[in-house]
Amino acid sequence: MSEVFVRVALDHPLPTLFDYRWGASDAAVVGTLVSVPFGKRHVVGLVCEVAAHSEVPAERLRDVHSVCTACPPVSAHWLALASFAADYYQRGLGEVALPALPQALRDASRWSRLFAPEERYRLTSEGRAALPDALPARATALAKLAQALAQADFLLAADARALHPKALATLDTWRAAGWVTLEVIDAAAVPAAASLPDAPAPALPTLTDEQASAVEAIRDADGFAAFLLHGVTGSGKTEVYLRALAAILAAKPDAQALVLVPEINLTPQFEAAFRARFAALDVSAIVTLHSGLAEGERARNWFAAHTGRARIVLGTRLAVLASLPQLAIIVVDEEHDPAYKQQEGLRYSARDLAIYRAKQLGVPVVLGSATPSLESWWQADQGRYKRLTLSRRAVADAVLPTVRLIDLEDERRRGRASIEGLSGPLIAAMKARLERGEQSLVFLNRRGYAPQLACDACGWVAGCPRCSAYVVLHKPERALRCHHCGWESRIPRSCPECGNVDIAPLGRGTQRVEETLGSAVPGARVLRIDADSTRRKGSAQALFSDVHAGEVDILVGTQMIAKGHDFQRVSLVGVLNADTALFSHDFRASERLFAQLMQVSGRAGRAGLPGEVLVQTRYPRHALYHALGRHDYVGFANATLAERRDAHLPPFVYQALLRAEGRTLEAALAFLQQAAAELAQIPAAERVTVYDAVPLTIVKVMHVHRAQLLIESASRAALQATLRAWQPLLRSLKGVLRWSLEVDPLDI
Structure with missing residues (x-):
């Protein structure tokens, strides 16, 4: 043989x-x-x-x-x-x-162990009624076990053992009493696909004409089709996804669907909506895939998708590479979001790979957003994507909120007092909402208490010893923390340079705004949601549940609260410190700012309450704010694309970024200069523009110095050919700790 x-x-x-x-x-x-x-x-x-x-x-x-x-x-x-x-x-x-x-x-x-038969315990109706009274008063471990059974559809044997050392013996006793049932699932077996109802349940909301047209277009797509679903906030894009998926899954009994969301904290509400709509499916037929899952759970969910057991896979960007043998439709919600671009290791765009995957398989892909990326908008202009428009909110009496600009310079000239960066009109508006029993949302995309701690006597500013960046003051933890490397120290009692005890915070973060609101709006229940307040697993979901339950009067947060959430009682949105993005060196900064402001504005007035958005600014005449006031994404996109075309910027050119990290900045720059010189050996590089090597904005992180070299071309093929020939030459160069090549960079 x-x-x-x-x-x-x-x-x-x-x-x-x-x-x-x-x-x-x-x-x-x-x-x-x-x-x-x-x-x-x-x-x-x-x-x-x-x-x-x-x-x-x-x-x-x-x-x-x-x-x-x-x-x-x-x-x-x-x-x-x-x-x-x-x-x-x-x-x-x-x-x-x-x-x-x-x-x-x-x-x-x-x-x-991973592919061993799976034992699942389920609570029966008799157990749900009898178990709480049957537990001993001080049996906390047993109580946790019973609570886990009551809250989940099923409890795996491994998870049960983690809750109680004698869990399996206890569960066998409860089985004998008829309180619990045991299922043994062969992990490698693929069950027969559950069929979906042919017609939607009568309780489903009535579609608007625009929603119905969008669902029909997606349902009737023959082979590959890329749809750009441009819907204003609250227009019912999720309902379009649900109806389109239901139609495709019902037509193909073994079909699978992939739904991507930009952030982990959006998965619980999406999962709840999908489970409620597709209740006919087995509980294991809808799974999530994201980095927040435990290793075992993520492996089980991936395997369910790989074997066809999972009919719907909901996940963040990593889910775009999940194995789905019967994939029939892909949905990318909030397709404009930068979170879809991986920034470490393989620096891929999940949105772009989703489009390629749909084309490869000959299936439809739906890109949904109230503020599509300019790349996607331009593709629709060229006819490569079919644009589907939802121009009004789905709820009959819900309208887009009124946007009003608060001129901070005018407020200062008139002598109107502000409290720690909160203007008088904004505070008055929040008090009015509190009296009416409505909720307010304050958006500030900067976490921590203050971005800097400084001495006004000698000019000292607290910096990170490992990075070329200032440390952020976190008052509740009484710590200074670097948001780049994680270095942390206690707050000094005096200036380490001159001994002045009057060191003070400069600027404002969400923690400081939360503290200020406690005194500025007496009686208000204030809640902060940001990366610091949601570190523990499940904490974000719990905090958002408090908001939805009406237990919060004023919600303060970063971009975590800006998109995807359906806050029924929010009628006021206040925006702080948006001006900083207007003058960024990054040509995409205005696009990101407009998207953020449009998204966070859309949290107001979603359930029929009149919505209002107050934006504090020193530049009320800026064109971006005027477009925001008109909710005019189309005008903003067309004007910005015209600027990009004149400046020869993406999407009209294609870019790649070579980054180098060295022990010194000189070493990193020298490597990049050698790399640029090597391009002369590559014929395709004649059609490529090479820019000078420059340090990154944050030059040093963890004692490592960083620099970058940008190359671009009007031809994607020429750029790819150049990169392919460049790689072996780069591997032969020495002098840096590491280097990386990124195609289609978002952060330059």
């Missing part, structure tokens, strides 16, 4: 496949997970090719150590998607394929 060889992709910077002898009794199949020796250790890889011979000398070839037989191979379509991403983003295939798998799958020692 002739030998068989496999070429395996490994998570390694070298863009090559590694040859191994196939010694397993089963036939080698492309897409299989294997454990192979690599150096002095064993690592998990993915079989990408099967061959009858190898160019590697026989004495250097090693055998495949083990094969993951319990996990079916990934499909050829998935491998083709990973290959495209590797080629386009200039990475090795293994650097794309392996990180796309759950961490638990990349550990061969866990394979047997």
Whole structure:
């Protein structure tokens, strides 16, 4: 019998496949997970090719150590998607394929446990009634176990053991009493697909004419079609997603759908909406995929999608690379959001990969947003995407809020007092809402108490010893914290330079605004939601639940509260410190600011209450604010695209960014200058513009100095050819700690 060889992709910077002898009794199949020796250790890889011979000398070839037989191979379509991403983003295939798998799958020692039959315990109606009274008064561990059963659809045996050391024996006792049932699920078995009702339930909301047209267009799409669903805030884009998915899943009994959201904190409300609408599906047919899940849960959800058990996969950007063998539709909600661009490792755009994946499979993709990215808007202008418009809110008596600008300079000239950055008109408006029992929202995209701590006697400003950045004052924790490297220290009692005890915070963050509102609006229940207040798992969901329940009068927060949330009682939105983005060096800053302001404005007046947005600014005549006041995204987009065309900026050119990190700034800049010189050897580089190497805005992070080199071209093909030929030359250069190449950068 002739030998068989496999070429395996490994998570390694070298863009090559590694040859191994196939010694397993089963036939080698492309897409299989294997454990192979690599150096002095064993690592998990993915079989990408099967061959009858190898160019590697026989004495250097090693055998495949083990094969993951319990996990079916990934499909050829998935491998083709990973290959495209590797080629386009200039990475090795293994650097794309392996990180796309759950961490638990990349550990061969866990394979047997991971795919073992799953034991699930469910609470019966009798148990729900009897169990609370049957527990001993001080049995806290048993109470936690009972509470977990009551709150979840099912409880896994492993999770039960984590709650109580004798959980399984207790659950067997409860089973004997008829309070709990046990299900054993074969992880590798794919159940028959649950059919959906042919007609929607009568309780569903009535669609507007625009919503009905959008659903019809998506439902009737034949093969690949890219839809840009441009709907104002509150126009019912989620309802369009739900109806379109219901139609496609009902037409194809084994079809799967992928729904992407930009942030983890948006997944609970989306999951609740999808579970309520698709109640006919088994509980395991709707799964989530995001980095906030425990390793085991993420692996189980990924496997449910991979085997076809999951009909709907809801997740953040990493879910775009999930294995879905029967994928029939993709939805990208808030498609403009920068969170869809990965900023570490493989620097991919989940939105762009979703579009490619839909085209690859010949299925529709829906890009939804109230403020689409200018790239997507331009594609629609060119006819490559079909634009679907929802121009009014879905609730009959709900209208877009009135936007009013508060001129801070005029307030100062008139001698009108403000309290810690909150103007008089804004405070008065919040008091009026409090009296009417309505909610207010204050948006400030800066967390912490104050961005700086300074001494006015000598000019000292507290800085990070490891970064070229100021540290942020966090008053509740009595700490100074660097938001770039995490360095933290106690607040000094006096200036370390001159000894002055009157050091004071400069600027305002959400913590300071929260504190100020406590005294400025007496009696108001103030809640802050930002990255600091939602560190614990599940805390964001709990805080948002308090807002929805009406237990909060004024909500203060960062961009976490700006999009996707349906606050029924919010009638006032106040915007602080928006002017800083107007004069940024980043050409995308105005686009991001307009999107943020449009999104946060849309939180007001969603349930029929008259909505008002108050924006504090020193530049009330700025064109961006005038477009915001008219809710005129179309005018803003067209004007900004005209500016981009004149300035030869994306989407009219294509860019790539080479970043270098060195022990000194001189070393990083020298590396980039050598890299620029190497371009002269590449013929395709004649059509590429190369800019000077420059330091990053934050030059030093964790004692590492950073610089960047931008190249661009009007031809995507010329840029890609240049990058492909440039990579081997870059690997030959020395002198820096590390370098990275990013295609289609968002932050320059």
